[in-house]
Amino acid sequence: QVHLVESGGGVVQPGRSLRLSCAASGFTFSNYGIHWVRQSPGKGLEWVAVISNDGNNKYYADSVKGRFTISRDNSKNTVYLQMNSLRAEDTAVYYCVREGSGRVFDCWGQGTLVTVSS
Amino acid sequence: ETVMTQSPATLSVSPGERATLSCRASQSVRSNLAWYQQKPGQAPRLLIYGASTRATGIPARFSGSGSETEFTLTISSLQSEDFAVYYCHQYNNWPPWTFGQGTKVEI
Secondary structure (H helix, E strand, O other), rough: OOOEEEEOOEEEEOOOOEEEEEEEEOOHHOEEEEEEEEEOOOOEEEEEEEEEEOOOEEEEEEOOOOEEEEEEOOOOEEEEEEEOOOOHHHHHEEEEEEHHHHHHHEEEOEEEEEEEOO | OOEEEEEOEEEEOOOOEEEEEEEOOOOOOOOEEEEEEOOOOOOOEEEEEOOOOEEOOOOOOEEEEEOOOOOEEEOOOOOOOOOOEEEEEEEOOOOOOOEEOOOEEEO
C-alpha cells in the first residue's frame, strides 16, 4: 500500500528555518516525482515545489523561490523541504504528494502543520 | 499561469439529489484535469483524472466531463459521506501546477 508520511512541522518564529521530511513506502520511490502542496488554515490548495524522480529537475512556486529548497534521498525513500526565511504567510499544512502516471497527483500524505509566529 | 475558477463556491444539496460542480481554466488544459475531495482534517483524495476517469475505488456516482477550458464534476445521488470540499486541478501547463479555490458541498 502506498504511504507518504510527513514530519518536521511545528511552531517557528518569522525569519527562522524548518526542514520537513516525507517518508515514502509501498512503491518504487525512485520512479516517481514528488511534490509539496500546502494549505493555509481555512484556505485552498497551493502548489509549492516538485522534484523529479532522479532529483535532477526541481521547480518552485514564485512565493517560495529563493527561500525553499526541495531535495531527495532515494536510498532513504525520503523527500525534504528546507524552508528558510519563513514568513507568517507560510503558515499552512504541508502535504507531500506523489506524481503518478500521466502526471496525476495520485497519493497524498496526511500533512504536517507549520505555524510561523512570534 | 493557468488560473482555475470553480463555481459555485458553496452548493447546498439534499441527500439523494444530484450535484453539479463547475471548473473553468483560463487557458486550455486539454484533458489534464483532476478532481479531489477533501473532508475536514483530512488530506485531499483523488476522485477523477484525465477529466473523466474515476480513480481506483471511487463510486460510479462520481463522474467527470469536459475538455480544454470547461469541466464538470457530477455526483449523481449525494450520500452523506459526499458532503465535503471539492477541488479541480490542472496538470497540463506547468510550472506552476494550479488548483481551483474549491466548492463546498453542504447539506
